[in-house]
Amino acid sequence: MAENGTGVVEFVLMGFQLQAAQGMGLFIVFLACYVITLGGNLGMILLIQSNPRLHTPMYFFLGHLSFLDSCYSSVIVPQLLETLGTHKMIITFERCATQFFFFTLYASTECFLLAVMAYDRYMAVCNPLLYTMAMTPRMCLGLVATAYAGAMVNSVVRTGCTFSFSFCKSNHIDFFFCDLPSLLKLACSETSLREQVIFLLAFLVITTSTSVILVSYLFIIRAILKIRTASGKAKTFSTCASHMTAVALFFGTLVFIYLKGNMGKSLWEDKIVSVFYTVVIPMLNPIIYSMRNKEVKEALKKVLRRMKVS
Structure with a gap:
């Protein structure tokens, strides 16, 4: 085991431990997902920027969501592809810490941003007359900046606590990236206090975000129920449906992984769920x-028509 006076200097990512043919099959699947993820999310950003009709608070936040999905997928998937394609399983201590930091940063920011987007939908549905006055460009920028700032604090503290452990039990991480539960299994120093800090931060990030989302949607549902016509209810609900789907997918997997205790009885189960939120969800969001969004579909149709004409 490679180590220096302070502990491990490199880790071995065990990944999925598959045969060569199976590994190559997964490599092709994950590569295709990653290409679709980058194409879909970067395409969404360009579509929002190029269409003046999409220069609204909702699409401003959606553009940042697409940026975050591209970023946190890029933190994990290239490393996964390298492991599957070249069977290079070594990752340095510094690279592991960097991956952990940026993954925590982008995932935490996405938690907060989804909460901000729920608040935006609450304002649009429950206070439509005040919406343009409340959700000014300055307000939107401030909300996004707060999301990034909160996530930065969380990421710095979690990374500092995690990588101050002494890793002397082993340097083999039985996972496909440097994730917290797998790293904690390798620690041999006293971890209880720092573990409490780490999981308290995770609890605060998830509960704060979900609380804002739940309260916002309680008011939204109440407002929808007051609408007399079925078509009016359906139209109002449709403006929130995409966000509700994204929230259910993202927070459902996070809660499964991080609030159920240690890694669980089935490590394969944890790996599959982690693939879902690191590879699949960033691809599905755009x-x-x-x-499910009429304005996005119309903007996309206009772009496609222009491409045909040119």
Whole structure:
């Protein structure tokens, strides 16, 4: 085991431990997902920037969501592809810490941003007359900046606590990236206090975000129920459907992984769920918003028509 006076200097990512043919099959699947993820999310950002009709608070936040999905997928998937394609399983201590830091940063920011987007939908549905006055460009920028700032604090503290442990039990991480539960299994120093800080931060991030989302949607549901016509209810609900789907997918997997205790009885189960929120969800979000959003579909049709003409 490679180590220096302070502990491990490199880790071995065990990944999925598959045969060569199976590994190559997964490599192709994950590569395709990553290409779709980058194409879909970067395409969504360009679509929002190029269409003046999409220069609204909701799409401003959606553009940042697409940026975050591209970033946190890029923190994990290239490393996964390298492991599957070249069977290079070594990751340095510094690279592992960097991956952990940025993944925590982007995932935490997405938690807060989804809460901000729920608040935006609450204002649009429950206070439509005050919406443009309340959700000014300055307010939107401030909300996004707060999301990034809160996530930065969380990421710095979690990374500092995690990588101050002494890793002397082993340097083999039985996972496909440097994730917290797998790293904690390798620690041999006293971890209880720092573990409490780490999980308290995770609890605060998730509960704060979900509380804002739940309260916002309670008011939204109450407002929808007051609408007399079925078509009016359906139209109002449709403006929130994409966001509700994204929230259910993202927070459902996070809660499963981080609030159920240690890694769980089935490590394969944890790996599959982690693949879902690191590979699949970033790919699905632009599809969810483009398929269920009339304005995005119309903007996309205009772009496609221009491409045909040119």
